[in-house]
Amino acid sequence: MLSRNEIKNILDKIMDISTADETEAYVGSHRSSLTRFAENRVHQNVSEDGVHLSITAMLGKSMGDASTNKLDDESIKKTVADAIEIARFAPPDDELLPRLSPQTYREVRSYDPTVDELAPMDRAQAVGEAIRLCEENGLRAAGAFSDRSGSGAMANSSGLFAFHQSSGVNFSMTAQGDDSTGWAGKSSHKRHDVDPGSLARIAVEKSLKSREPKSIPPGKYTVILEPAAVGVMNFLFGGFNALAVDEGRSFFAGKMGQKVLGDNITLISDPYHPLHQGSPFDGDGVPTKPVILIDKGVAANLVYDRLTAKKHGVEPTGHGGGGRNAYGAYPSNTVMNGGDATLEEMIASTDKGILITRFWYMRVVDPMKVIVTGMTRDGTFLIENGEIVCGIKNFRFNQNVVEMLNNVEMMSEPVYSGMVVPAMKVRDFNFTSGTDAV
Amino acid sequence: MKELTNLALDTATRLGASYADIRIIQTKYESVSAKNEKVSGIGKSENEGFGVRVIANGAWGYASSSLVTKSEIERIAAAAVDTAKASATLKKADVELAPEESYEDVWRTPFDKNPFDVPLETKIDLLLKINAEMMKVKGIKVASSRMGFKRELQFFANSEGSFIEQELLRSGAGYSATAVGEGDMQIRSFPCSHGGGALCGGYEVVDELPLLENAQQTAEEASALLRAPSYTEKVTDLILGGSQLALQIHESIGHPIELDRVLGTEANYAGTSFVTIDKLGSFQYGSPAVNVVADSTVPRGLATIGYDDEGVQAQKWDIIRNGIFVGYLTSRENASVIGEKRSRGAMRADGWQRIPLVRMTNISLMPGDWTLDDLIADTKDGVYMDSNKSWSIDQKRLNFQFGTEIAWEIKNGKKNRMLKNASYQSMTPEFWNSCDAVCNEDHFVLWGIGNCGKGQPGQTAEMSHGAAPARFRNIKVF
Numbered sequence: 001m002l003s004r005n006e007i008k009n010i011l012d013k014i015m016d017i018s019t020a021d022e023t024e025a026y027v028g029s030h031r032s033s034l035t036r037f038a039e040n041r042v043h044q045n046v047s048e049d050g051v052h053l054s055i056t057a058m059l060g061k062s063m064g065d066a067s068t069n070k071l072d073d074e075s076i077k078k079t080v081a082d083a084i085e086i087a088r089f090a091p092p093d094d095e096l097l098p099r100l101s102p103q104t105y106r107e108v109r110s111y112d113p114t115v116d117e118l119a120p121m122d123r124a125q126a127v128g129e130a131i132r133l134c135e136e137n138g139l140r141a142a143g144a145f146s147d148r149s150g151s152g153a154m155a156n157s158s159g160l161f162a163f164h165q166s167s168g169v170n171f172s173m174t175a176q177g178d179d180s181t182g183w184a185g186k187s188s189h190k191r192h193d194v195d196p197g198s199l200a201r202i203a204v205e206k207s208l209k210s211r212e213p214k215s216i217p218p219g220k221y222t223v224i225l226e227p228a229a230v231g232v233m234n235f236l237f238g239g240f241n242a243l244a245v246d247e248g249r250s251f252f253a254g255k256m257g258q259k260v261l262g263d264n265i266t267l268i269s270d271p272y273h274p275l276h277q278g279s280p281f282d283g284d285g286v287p288t289k290p291v292i293l294i295d296k297g298v299a300a301n302l303v304y305d306r307l308t309a310k311k312h313g314v315e316p317t318g319h320g321g322g323g324r325n326a327y328g329a330y331p332s333n334t335v336m337n338g339g340d341a342t343l344e345e346m347i348a349s350t351d352k353g354i355l356i357t358r359f360w361y362m363r364v365v366d367p368m369k370v371i372v373t374g375m376t377r378d379g380t381f382l383i384e385n386g387e388i389v390c391g392i393k394n395f396r397f398n399q400n401v402v403e404m405l406n407n408v409e410m411m412s413e414p415v416y417s418g419m420v421v422p423a424m425k426v427r428d429f430n431f432t433s434g435t436d437a438v
Numbered sequence: 439m440k441e442l443t444n445l446a447l448d449t450a451t452r453l454g455a456s457y458a459d460i461r462i463i464q465t466k467y468e469s470v471s472a473k474n475e476k477v478s479g480i481g482k483s484e485n486e487g488f489g490v491r492v493i494a495n496g497a498w499g500y501a502s503s504s505l506v507t508k509s510e511i512e513r514i515a516a517a518a519v520d521t522a523k524a525s526a527t528l529k530k531a532d533v534e535l536a537p538e539e540s541y542e543d544v545w546r547t548p549f550d551k552n553p554f555d556v557p558l559e560t561k562i563d564l565l566l567k568i569n570a571e572m573m574k575v576k577g578i579k580v581a582s583s584r585m586g587f588k589r590e591l592q593f594f595a596n597s598e599g600s601f602i603e604q605e606l607l608r609s610g611a612g613y614s615a616t617a618v619g620e621g622d623m624q625i626r627s628f629p630c631s632h633g634g635g636a637l638c639g640g641y642e643v644v645d646e647l648p649l650l651e652n653a654q655q656t657a658e659e660a661s662a663l664l665r666a667p668s669y670t671e672k673v674t675d676l677i678l679g680g681s682q683l684a685l686q687i688h689e690s691i692g693h694p695i696e697l698d699r700v701l702g703t704e705a706n707y708a709g710t711s712f713v714t715i716d717k718l719g720s721f722q723y724g725s726p727a728v729n730v731v732a733d734s735t736v737p738r739g740l741a742t743i744g745y746d747d748e749g750v751q752a753q754k755w756d757i758i759r760n761g762i763f764v765g766y767l768t769s770r771e772n773a774s775v776i777g778e779k780r781s782r783g784a785m786r787a788d789g790w791q792r793i794p795l796v797r798m799t800n801i802s803l804m805p806g807d808w809t810l811d812d813l814i815a816d817t818k819d820g821v822y823m824d825s826n827k828s829w830s831i832d833q834k835r836l837n838f839q840f841g842t843e844i845a846w847e848i849k850n851g852k853k854n855r856m857l858k859n860a861s862y863q864s865m866t867p868e869f870w871n872s873c874d875a876v877c878n879e880d881h882f883v884l885w886g887i888g889n890c891g892k893g894q895p896g897q898t899a900e901m902s903h904g905a906a907p908a909r910f911r912n913i914k915v916f
Contacts, residue, residue: 042525046500065481089558120524142705144894174706248618326478437834
């Protein structure tokens with residue numbers, strides 16, 4: 001992995017040799033490894049090392065981009081020249097903003113050096129234990145154990161320099177039976193936050209408990225969504241893009257300041273949350289600010305790229321994609337408030353409902369109403385009179401996510417599951433058809 | 439290049455590999471995009487690297503790097519062997535490969551016009567003209583157009599004596615108009631959604647697309663959709679246009695016949711397949727009107743190659759014949775599971791960084807003998823749907839739901855009112871068995887899918903699906 005100084009030296013070199021009016025560049029390095037298993041054996045074991053260089057050159061109000069994965073002097077010179085050559089042909093854009101001046105960034109702790117110490121045999125050992133647990137229970141293990149680390153920085157000819165280093169470990173496993181499956185997974189930037197053994201036990205337990213699944217009719221049910229399933233609310237987030245609102249392409253167009261979700265819902269974009277520790281700057285180098293998106297159900301704030309912010313006379317929020325700012329901003333590192341109910345309490349409080357481990361193949365059906373379709377998967381259970389009574393066959397749902405977030409009755413403490421989200425009990429979740437697929 | 443490939447193979451075999459292969463790949467990209475009256479992106483990118491795949495102690499290992507030097511090749515070959523030995527501690531049986539001849543060959547995508555030689559101004563000018571046409575239509579808030587080109591030069595060598603140089607060239611273009619009304623947004627795309635039309639070939643692929651000619655109609659349809667009604671849920675007859683049918687083929691035939699998926703390798707990701715190996719040769723996948731062919735040799739197909747990423751020659755073979763399931767997509771490792779002596783050559787990797795997986799080649803529904811006009815005239819009560827907007831299928835490839843950009847109601851043999859937000863849902867075998875008519879060769883188009891995802895770590899592949907419109911009876915449409 002390239003160090004901060006190594007990256008800075010390369011970026012300084014680029015700024016020295018570029019003859020463009022303004023120059024912006026990104027240099028990054030990464031490595032990743034993954035051990036993949038299925039049918040109780042390792043069938044793929046891979047690793048990758050790579051670097052990346054991208055350069056944006058501005059000649060007046062014209063912009064050109066070029067990139068490469070080579071960092072030798074000749075490749076750097078060629079890529080700078082390519083970017084400048086492209087800028088010569090690009091029509092001028094009066095709205096193109098000058099590159100950002102130097103900024104100060106908050107510290108995030110997103111790199112754990114012990115991740116880089118993981119070796120193929122370490123992954124094999126953990127995978128081996130997961131496989132043995134499945135075999136002991138007459139199940140088949142499938143999954144992946146991966147680790148990665150990377151460093152990167154952007155700089156520009158105005159003197160901006162923004163560096164970020166991160167690591168990641170991910171273990172996910174599906175325990176397959178003849179007529180049931182169970183899944184568990186976790187990722188973290190810290191190596192020892194991910195315990196393959198405990199995840200394997202959860203997956204096995206779900207698979208065993210959902211054997212001989214019953215078929216129940218589709219319809220509206222109270223559901224208890226484990227945090228992995230709460231990911232369905234992801235489809236709401238593109239609507240917080242101020243540019244999409246301006247273009248009328250967002251659910252939130254015309255609704256800012258209005259109560260749109262339940263008053264128990266507060267949603268924030270916050271890379272500095274202890275469970276995120278994400279990048280502290282965006283594609284333009286703007287320091288990312290925590291933004292309250294939904295405040296007790298009220299559509300409170302949007303996220304702004306530099307150009308849309310300028311048009312509105314506000315400060316950019318640090319969620320932009322950079323470049324020409326043609327597509328606006330996106331709220332990453334989302335955190336949802338939770339509650340103080342436990343999963344067990346939610347189950348105990350439910351007369352009739354469905355406990356859902358996760359959803360799969362979710363796609364938006366209506367982006368303006370935020371209607372999403374997808375499948376239940378890997379541990380779907382019927383709850384009756386406060387207890388899990390059996391596994392059930394999987395469903396397809398068609399659910400309006402806005403309505404869903406108006407129907408949340410209970411929530412747990414939030415945990416990291418891609419986003420920081422709680423488990424939640426939701427009434428009237430809409431299942432439209434069933435399947436025999438496990 | 440042979441010096442480098444030999445170094446990798448020699449290092450791997452010296453360290454204990456019983457099989458090794460290496461791919462050294464140099465890739466060049468160019469993309470141009472425009473949004474409304476402005477260029478939204480112009481970029482060129484170059485990428486080089488290599489990956490070494492080995493079998494050691496009976497198991498697979500793979501390592502890759504962007505640094506193409508002798509010392510790095512030695513290091514990576516050794517890392518691949520180490521990884522294989524770690525895999526071997528958790529194997530059930532040794533990997534065995536179906537035999538394939540060794541080849542020393544060069545194969546290149548045929549093309550007329552090198553897209554990288556076409557001036558940027560020509561490309562920018564065309565996209566801005568297309569957008570300008572679309573922006574003239576009332577209600578259009580976003581006009582978005584793009585074109586992209588990829589040239590991949592791969593050197594493949596293996597420890598069995600193959601050395602294959604292969605140059606693939608892909609070109610494509612397309613656009614979409616987004617109309618915005620009161621609380622509503624509708625999109626129409628041309629020539630299809632998901633990024634546009636793409637084929638293997640040069641800039642002639644773009645020249646041949648009637649892009650500017652269709653810009654106004656595309657925008658007018660987007661605008662008209664704002665005023666169109668939605669469909670009330672009904673079980674009815676469904677005619678799918680070619681580009682929507684291409685995605686239908688992709689999700690409900692292409693993916694389920696990937697033999698590695700059938701054997702469980704994707705269980706932790708996209709799932710498995712209902713097309714279990716006991717079904718080969720006997721399962722009624724569709725009606726007798728359904729004939730599906732896999733073809734890695736079809737001119738201009740996005741998955742058309744000389745050799746796959748295991749060095750197996752490109753082939754053409756039946757998947758569904760008169761409705762009966764007869765063929766899988768296979769690799770050298772899994773062909774023998776279904777009693778085949780040779781791989782079908784369906785292994786492809788997304789660049790040097792990724793290990794080859796069984797991927798769809800070009801998979802097409804063979805044309806029938808109807809004209810579209812006759813098919814519509816023959817339909818008393820139904821819906822015609824085209825251009826995919828949303829797509830979802832379950833983890834065994836059974837229960838699916840697709841939505842399209844546009845639809846028309848058919849009443850007594852005539853298309854009448856336009857419909858918006860139409861979707862349909864069915865189960866794969868019932869759906870294909872309900873197919874009673876496929877349009878003829880005149881309507882057959884090779885549609886491109888440029889964003890097919892599979893694997894952990896994730897990989898993207900491109901392929902084409904040939905399709906002419908077809909009718910399906912008694913499908914839930916809503």
